[in-house]
Structures are given as C-alpha cells and as structure tokens.
Amino acid sequence: MTRTTGARVVLALLTAAAFAVLISLGVWQLQRLAWKEALIAAATERPTLPAIAAPGPDIWSDFSLDDWNYRRIRLTGTFGPGEAYAWTNLSEPRGGDYAGAGYFVVAPFTTTDGWSVLVNRGFVPDGQQAPGTRPGSGPVAGVVTVEGLIRRNDPPNFVTPAPDLETMVWFSRDIPGMMAAFDRDPARTAPYSVDLVAAETPAGGLPQAGESHISFANSHLQYALTWFGLAAALVGVVIAALWRRRRKSPEA
Known part of the structure; x- marks a missing residue:
C-alpha cells in the first residue's frame, strides 16, 4: 500500500465514522423525542x-x-x-x-x-x-x-x-x-x-399550592433533523470530492 493510498483509507474510515456518529445522534434524538412526547402526555393527563x-x-x-x-x-x-x-x-x-x-x-x-x-x-x-x-x-x-x-x-x-x-x-x-x-x-x-x-392552598393564600412545573421544551425533532442534515451534507461533500477527482483523472 502506497503512502497516498494509506492516507485515503484513513480519510475514508474517518469519514465513515463521522457519518455513523451523526446518524446515531439523530436516532438518539428521535428516541428522546418519543420519550419527551410520552412525558408531556403523562404530565397533561395524569393530574386530571x-x-x-x-x-x-x-x-x-x-x-x-x-x-x-x-x-x-x-x-x-x-x-x-x-x-x-x-x-x-x-x-x-x-x-x-x-x-x-x-x-x-x-x-x-x-x-x-x-x-x-x-x-x-x-x-x-x-x-x-x-x-x-x-x-x-x-x-x-x-x-x-x-x-x-x-x-x-x-x-x-x-x-x-x-x-x-x-x-x-x-x-x-x-x-x-x-x-x-x-x-x-x-x-x-x-x-x-x-x-x-x-x-x-390555605384560606390566607400562602403557601400558594398547585405550582407543579408541567411545561417542557421539546426541540428533539429539530435536533434530530440537524444531525441527519449534517450527515447528508457530509455525504454531499464526499460525492462532490469524488466527482472532482474523477474529472481530473487522466483516464476520464
């Protein structure tokens, strides 16, 4: 294996690893989304x-x-x-x-x-x-x-x-x-x-009961789309790089 070929193999492995990490982060956010939606549903229904x-x-x-x-x-x-x-x-x-x-x-x-x-x-x-x-x-x-x-x-x-x-x-x-x-x-x-x-709540008004915090931020879908978007962008960069290399090749 030449030095150039070795470098390309390492770069390919790093790119594949980065893609896998981005996809796994997106999947994890989708799992968090399902958990958060279940939590919101429970927090909305159970108190009633x-x-x-x-x-x-x-x-x-x-x-x-x-x-x-x-x-x-x-x-x-x-x-x-x-x-x-x-x-x-x-x-x-x-x-x-x-x-x-x-x-x-x-x-x-x-x-x-x-x-x-x-x-x-x-x-x-x-x-x-x-x-x-x-x-x-x-x-x-x-x-x-x-x-x-x-x-x-x-x-x-x-x-x-x-x-x-x-x-x-x-x-x-x-x-x-x-x-x-x-x-x-x-x-x-x-x-x-x-x-x-x-x-x-006592007749005097204090302590003021009924103050359970039951509102939640839910940005997991946006986070998931961000990670999947970065993975897609990485694929796009790799495809563009391979295309340019092919066009510059003497055999093209």
Missing part, C-alpha cells in the same frame, strides 16, 4: 385523573418514577414540625396570583401507616418564607387528608449552592438531604416528593 392512594413502602423497591410522575395521589396523616424553603423563580403561576422570586415551602408528612414523605405545600414570595410573615399559613393540625402530584427527587449538582441548615433555605428539593435535616428515617421515607394541588 382522580386521586389514588400514594405508593407505600411495599412497592418502593420496584418504584418506577416514569409510571408515577405527575400522578395525582392522596395522603392521610399529619404534618411534622418545621419547614424548609427551596428557592425558585415562579414565572407562570398556576395556583394563584403570586409569582417571581421566592420559595417552595416543603414539610415532612407522616402517613397513618407510619412512613414519611416530603410535601411541597406551595409557593411564597421572597421575604415571606418565615411563617411569621404570613399568619394563618401553617398546615392544619392533626390528621388530615391532602391531595398532590408525585414528583421526582431533585438532587443538587456540583454548581448547586449548599443549603443553609440554620435558616433551612435550600437550592434544590433534595429529598434525602431535607428529610435528614428533619431527622426522618431514610428507610421509611418515600423515594418521591408530593406537590399539593391548588385546592390545598
């Missing part, structure tokens, strides 16, 4: 269905968030003492008129079956996270039945600021971290949290 009993410890070992996310469930039990405040910026309120920078008020809830779950009671504007700034906003004392939507865990990543455990201000709704701060047994803590529905 009648509430069902919350999944308890007997099914946690096989718990599938995809099967339960956004499903409307019913909890019976008591709210524990204490609150945590998860920072957020509510741009499109659904449960009331309050919006902007603020916090989700989250609290531990103990079911009558003895297990715990983290409950997002709703949104409060910045400056009103402390209970004293919103009289009458505490949860009903004693055993209550509430309804809400199941939501996934929101663990912190490497850019998430650490929580302030003195003020209980958090920058993610980290279920294990928050429930540990509430001194709850992790083995008896649900692997999901619950966002209360709008009907659970």
